[in-house]
Amino acid sequence: MDTPRKINLQEKLALFADHWSPRTVARLNDYEIKLVKVQGEFVWHTHEDTDELFLVLDGRLTIQLRDGDVELGPGELYVVPRGVEHCPRADGEVAALLVEPEGVVNTGSAGGELTAVPQSL
Amino acid sequence: MDTPRKINLQEKLALFADHWSPRTVARLNDYEIKLVKVQGEFVWHTHEDTDELFLVLDGRLTIQLRDGDVELGPGELYVVPRGVEHCPRADGEVAALLVEPEGVVNTGSAGGELTAVPQSL
Numbered sequence: 001m002d003t004p005r006k007i008n009l010q011e012k013l014a015l016f017a018d019h020w021s022p023r024t025v026a027r028l029n030d031y032e033i034k035l036v037k038v039q040g041e042f043v044w045h046t047h048e049d050t051d052e053l054f055l056v057l058d059g060r061l062t063i064q065l066r067d068g069d070v071e072l073g074p075g076e077l078y079v080v081p082r083g084v085e086h087c088p089r090a091d092g093e094v095a096a097l098l099v100e101p102e103g104v105v106n107t108g109s110a111g112g113e114l115t116a117v118p119q120s121l
Numbered sequence: 122m123d124t125p126r127k128i129n130l131q132e133k134l135a136l137f138a139d140h141w142s143p144r145t146v147a148r149l150n151d152y153e154i155k156l157v158k159v160q161g162e163f164v165w166h167t168h169e170d171t172d173e174l175f176l177v178l179d180g181r182l183t184i185q186l187r188d189g190d191v192e193l194g195p196g197e198l199y200v201v202p203r204g205v206e207h208c209p210r211a212d213g214e215v216a217a218l219l220v221e222p223e224g225v226v227n228t229g230s231a232g233g234e235l236t237a238v239p240q241s242l
Binding site: 003033052078082 | 125126128131147148149152154172173174178189199209215221
């Protein structure tokens with residue numbers, strides 16, 4: 001077995017600069033812990049089979065939902081329920097931690113050019 | 122469906138003061154996101170069926186393993202693999218976020234007086 005190492009979130013965040021492209025930094029059973037930097041508006045999409053957790057580390061993130069916005073600052077988290085259409089938006093740059101099952105595609109059922117290739121750090 | 126609300130971690134941490142008694146603050150599929158405050162030494166224990174994620178929010182946490190210690194400060198996380206005996210220790214007070222499947226008992230297979238009753242906030 002590979003013994004896991006501790007993960008310093010800011011050290012990992014310093015290793016990449018592109019937006020909307022999550023990096024897997026740890027695994028927990030069949031879940032992945034990812035870091036992502038975002039800025040601007042993503043695409044409206046839905047994950048039909050899973051909830052999705054956003055924990056903001058730096059900056060301010062708006063998770064747009066069809067029935068209202070959720071505004072997250074550092075140290076605030078939100079779980080988007082499965083099947084709920086959402087669209088993240090960030091006026092400035094945001095760093096966030098995501099928790100979701102292995103294999104979740106960032107654009108969910110929407111697809112398109114912002115669909116990220118799985119990457120680990 | 123209950124629409125989840127955003128969770129401000131520091132606001133939730135202000136709601137309790139006892140040690141070694143995790144509070145569930147959010148759910149993600151069949152996983153729970155918990156906050157815990159700890160100080161002193163816990164008990165050596167193992168979770169045979171699941172990995173366990175610790176993300177330190179405040180303070181410095183030592184996760185003692187049989188083959189060495191992992192030292193975590195704020196913004197550092199560690200996943201204890203299933204089946205690996207461990208014993209958290211904190212010289213000062215530590216606040217941490219845990220991610221683990223529903224129903225995980227804090228003392229794992231060890232039991233004893235530090236076994237916590239499930240609580241939500």
